[in-house]
Amino acid sequence: MRGKFSFGVCGIAALAALSIACITPLRAQSAQSIEQKTQVCAACHGADGKPADKTIPVIWGQQAGYLYIQLRDFKRGDRKSDIMQPIASSMERDEMQAIAEYLAQKPWPDLGQPRASKDVADRASNANRSIGCTGCHLDQFQGDGTIPRLAGQSREYLTKTIADFRSRARGNNPGMTDLMLATAPDDLAALEEYLSGL
Amino acid sequence: MNKFSIACAALLGATGLLAGPSFAQQEVKQEAKSTSGQAKVSPVTQAQLNAADKSTTNFLLTNGNYAQTRFYPAKQIDRDNVKNLHVAWIFQTDVKESLETSPIVVDGVMYVTTSFSHVYALDAKTGVQLWHYNHKMGLVTTYCCGPNNRGVQVLGDLVYLATLDAKLVALNAKTGDVVWKTDIADPELGYSETMAPTVIKDKVLIGTNGGEYGIRGFVKAYDAKTGKLIWTFNTIPENSVGVWATKDATGRDMHRNIQAEKDQLAKTGDPYQKLGGGVWQNPAIDLATNRIYFVVGNPSPDLDGSVRPGDNLYTNSLVSLDLDTGKYVCHLQYIAHDVWDLDAVSPTVLVDVKGKDGKTIPGVLHAGKTGHIYVHDRKDCSLIRFSEAMVPQENMWVLPTKEGARMLPGANGGVEWSPIATDPGQGLAYAINLHQPMTYQVENSPYPNGKLWLGGAFKAIPGEAQAGNITAVDYNTGKIKWQVKTPEPMIGGILATAGGLVFTGEGNGKFAAYNSSNGKELWNFRAGAGVNAPPSSYMVGGKQYIVVGAGGNTQVDFHRGNNIIAFSLN
Numbered sequence: 051m052r053g054k055f056s057f058g059v060c061g062i063a064a065l066a067a068l069s070i071a072c073i074t075p076l077r078a079q080s081a082q083s084i085e086q087k088t089q090v091c092a093a094c095h096g097a098d099g100k101p102a103d104k105t106i107p108v109i110w111g112q113q114a115g116y117l118y119i120q121l122r123d124f125k126r127g128d129r130k131s132d133i134m135q136p137i138a139s140s141m142e143r144d145e146m147q148a149i150a151e152y153l154a155q156k157p158w159p160d161l162g163q164p165r166a167s168k169d170v171a172d173r174a175s176n177a178n179r180s181i182g183c184t185g186c187h188l189d190q191f192q193g194d195g196t197i198p199r200l201a202g203q204s205r206e207y208l209t210k211t212i213a214d215f216r217s218r219a220r221g222n223n224p225g226m227t228d229l230m231l232a233t234a235p236d237d238l239a240a241l242e243e244y245l246s247g248l
Numbered sequence: 249m250n251k252f253s254i255a256c257a258a259l260l261g262a263t264g265l266l267a268g269p270s271f272a273q274q275e276v277k278q279e280a281k282s283t284s285g286q287a288k289v290s291p292v293t294q295a296q297l298n299a300a301d302k303s304t305t306n307f308l309l310t311n312g313n314y315a316q317t318r319f320y321p322a323k324q325i326d327r328d329n330v331k332n333l334h335v336a337w338i339f340q341t342d343v344k345e346s347l348e349t350s351p352i353v354v355d356g357v358m359y360v361t362t363s364f365s366h367v368y369a370l371d372a373k374t375g376v377q378l379w380h381y382n383h384k385m386g387l388v389t390t391y392c393c394g395p396n397n398r399g400v401q402v403l404g405d406l407v408y409l410a411t412l413d414a415k416l417v418a419l420n421a422k423t424g425d426v427v428w429k430t431d432i433a434d435p436e437l438g439y440s441e442t443m444a445p446t447v448i449k450d451k452v453l454i455g456t457n458g459g460e461y462g463i464r465g466f467v468k469a470y471d472a473k474t475g476k477l478i479w480t481f482n483t484i485p486e487n488s489v490g491v492w493a494t495k496d497a498t499g500r501d502m503h504r505n506i507q508a509e510k511d512q513l514a515k516t517g518d519p520y521q522k523l524g525g526g527v528w529q530n531p532a533i534d535l536a537t538n539r540i541y542f543v544v545g546n547p548s549p550d551l552d553g554s555v556r557p558g559d560n561l562y563t564n565s566l567v568s569l570d571l572d573t574g575k576y577v578c579h580l581q582y583i584a585h586d587v588w589d590l591d592a593v594s595p596t597v598l599v600d601v602k603g604k605d606g607k608t609i610p611g612v613l614h615a616g617k618t619g620h621i622y623v624h625d626r627k628d629c630s631l632i633r634f635s636e637a638m639v640p641q642e643n644m645w646v647l648p649t650k651e652g653a654r655m656l657p658g659a660n661g662g663v664e665w666s667p668i669a670t671d672p673g674q675g676l677a678y679a680i681n682l683h684q685p686m687t688y689q690v691e692n693s694p695y696p697n698g699k700l701w702l703g704g705a706f707k708a709i710p711g712e713a714q715a716g717n718i719t720a721v722d723y724n725t726g727k728i729k730w731q732v733k734t735p736e737p738m739i740g741g742i743l744a745t746a747g748g749l750v751f752t753g754e755g756n757g758k759f760a761a762y763n764s765s766n767g768k769e770l771w772n773f774r775a776g777a778g779v780n781a782p783p784s785s786y787m788v789g790g791k792q793y794i795v796v797g798a799g800g801n802t803q804v805d806f807h808r809g810n811n812i813i814a815f816s817l818n
Contacts, residue, residue: 176710186392195391232652
């Protein structure tokens with residue numbers, strides 16, 4: 051999420067939350083409840099699961115395995131983000147997994163994004179048939195395990211992260227980079243509109 | 249007590265009250281604990297398993313028997329009466345996702361699995377559920393091509409299951425309770441399990457998925473009683489370079505740049521540690537020689553050969569091992585340094601075949617994604633012949649390009665994981681094929697720590713028609729005996745029976761029986777979801793059944809369902 055990341059109010063809130071987390075003694079941190087630990091997430095990803103900025107992904111109700119792997123990758127530096135890397139860097143594996151499972155249990159929020167038109171849906175469906183999105187993201191794009199749910203994800207986030215895969219700014223899944231590079235931009239735009247409206 | 253019983257009890261109580269105290273209300277005893285929830289099966293012996301090819305009542309192994317012939321010897325259902333076949337029962341599983349299970353039947357009890365590694369024990373006569381094992385999946389699963397599971401095997405009183413989160417589980421055959429569980433490999437590094445284990449002589453044999461994630465593939469043997477590891481055979485040896493083969497097993501030039509590969513080898517060394525080589529399907533076992541025969545899948549990354557110099561042994565190969573020790577016996581590589589993912593997946597079959605000199609010898613069959621059925625000498629794995637191509641082949645072997653190069657077959661085959669069937673009496677092998685025109689595109693990226701590592705993309709070409717077929721091949725000549733075209737690519741499996749029939753299903757929900765000698769369709773049924781699983785057959789109460797899963801398919805995106813459907817004559 052480097053470069054194009056929109057800081058705005060959310061970035062400030064996250065940094066504030068982060069500095070609180072950083073100055074809290076370690077022992078107190080480990081005694082924190084999961085609700086307290088995930089307060090830092092709410093600053094950007096939304097206290098009600100609706101992200102503060104549309105280029106930030108929905109994480110409520112997201113697949114737990116996927117959330118864990120992203121935290122792990124932020125910590126390792128495999129996925130870059132000036133915001134997420136410092137947050138994940140202090141987390142141990144168990145903690146990441148507990149947070150991932152906690153967030154996965156939350157209800158997926160309705161962002162109120164419109165259904166795609168039939169033409170757009172057909173174009174998205176053809177693109178899926180060509181590269182096989184549902185081979186991993188599964189029927190109805192609900193994801194599973196380490197594969198994220200795409201249905202109802204923020205359209206602006208989808209646009210941004212697909213662009214980041216294509217430019218390799220998001221480097222923690224070269225398989226996705228390959229597939230996104232193999233798909234025409236117009237088809238990707240249709241997929242983004244279609245998926246966000248599911 | 250359910251709501252109905254409470255209401256009844258209240259009513260009875262009220263009646264008693266009205267009748268006055270002169271009668272003493274008899275206590276209504278609750279029924280004794282139902283016997284449902286228990287599968288009444290006798291322990292399966294090794295002798296039973298060894299003779300599975302002759303059993304006309306049970307279906308004991310994923311592919312029918314250790315030779316994996318998928319030839320069922322019962323013939324109550326035959327060419328004349330198959331038109332009367334109808335649904336005996338339907339069982340609806342709790343999971344509506346890709347069904348690839350081969351139902352296993354022991355003494356009238358059926359074991360089926362679903363996506364996400366569920367197991368059900370059913371009464372094979374009625375379809376009534378006896379127990380359900382709902383595997384608690386680990387947080388991390390990394391898998392290609394769907395959350396599939398292809399079934400279980402039973403030995404003694406244990407049912408063996410391999411799970412999506414790469415665990416091996418032994419369940420009590422009567423109750424479904426876990427007896428032992430062991431980790432096969434780390435799912436965070438790209439390992440997962442979708443195949444059914446093969447159990448023999450107190451060993452549980454299991455391969456692994458992960459060729460799309462930079463794993464190092466293996467076949468492992470575990471102690472069937474304890475779950476303790478006995479041996480591991482790494483499908484990628486430490487010296488994976490091989491002989492710099494420039495032609496495939498059919499003699500076609502693969503356009504390798506050997507000098508560039510040698511330069512890369514000098515620079516980065518042998519790539520064996522992350523070279524892939526999954527084993528998706530069960531080994532066939534030669535009980536006479538104590539050898540196992542299986543095929544190894546593609547190298548990682550699938551399409552980018554620049555980072556993996558050499559032949560990439562033993563990817564895309566037939567491999568034989570000694571059952572007791574796991575030691576290498578022989579191999580034959582179909583495609584060295586594969587950059588198309590046209591690998592070896594469909595399970596091997598052991599039948600007697602005509603050798604090069606026309607004499608009958610023990611052979612091995614494998615149906616490739618290339619669209620050929622390969623016929624081998626079981627003694628040394630050498631290739632005797634390969635069949636005529638069952639699907640269109642165009643532009644082989646053009647190298648993948650950045651823009652995408654068109655080549656047929658597409659990356660799913662030919663024959664995918666789908667097991668073939670054989671009729672040794674007729675000398676025929678029956679394979680189901682896909683025809684999906686694709687472009688092959690290459691990209692370069694470093695090993696991504698257990699993430700999807702394709703090294704490019706294979707894309708179905710929009711506007712180019714896809715199709716499928718059922719093909720019968722004479723494995724003693726390599727000639728196609730008959731072929732039935734289907735409107736969609738075929739994936740799932742096929743069964744041949746002594747009734748002169750083959751049974752197979754399509755993604756559009758059609759499940760049909762064909763005359764095994766000429767391919768004439770004799771019966772069909774519409775299941776309402778893709779029939780993309782291998783059928784089984786069995787007998788209960790003197791009646792023969794055909795059973796198949798109709799759950800669609802993730803990989804080819806066929807309509808999903810959740811039904812296990814059994815058919816009988818009356």
